[in-house]
Amino acid sequence: MGLVNKTRITDNLAVIIGNQHIDVIATEDFPFDVQIRFIKTDDAQLDDGSGKKVFTPEYQMAFAAAYKGKSAFFSNTEDIKSFTKQLKEIKELFEFATLNKQTWFDTASFDGVLSQKVGSL
Incomplete structure (x- = not known):
């Protein structure tokens, strides 16, 4: 699947979902590497006896910025x-x-639920 959504956040930073x-995406002269990810924190799958999954994987948003x-x-x-x-x-x-x-989680079509916690990579 191609581009889903692009949003310019600041003069130097944009996000493609x-x-x-x-x-x-940072401009060429922006001196930081920046990442945002959804990380799977729990992959528990229970079976209710009918073959259907009761719970879906849980994800948490994490981000980091490192000076180049x-x-x-x-x-x-x-x-x-x-x-x-900057x-x-x-x-x-x-x-x-x-x-x-x-x-963003919904737009990126993740199969699961999103935790309210936000962490670092």
Whole structure:
């Protein structure tokens, strides 16, 4: 299945929701690798005797951002302003994802239920 949904979240970050995946797309000069995933946390399947599954797999949203450079180096206030803006964009993305996690889960066509917990990768 092709593209399901693309949403621009900030100036530098967008999200593509496809069949059972979420891809975070960052502009070329954005210095962080950012990921959002739905991770299966419980795969319990019970049989009610009729061959039907009683419970479906449980998923949890998880996200992470890793700085691409070895360390942050600031030589002037503009560097600090830029870095701070990028951190705010990541925060905005994670907050948006948390608020929209059920919609994203449904759009990505996961077979299961979504836990209310949000974690890190």
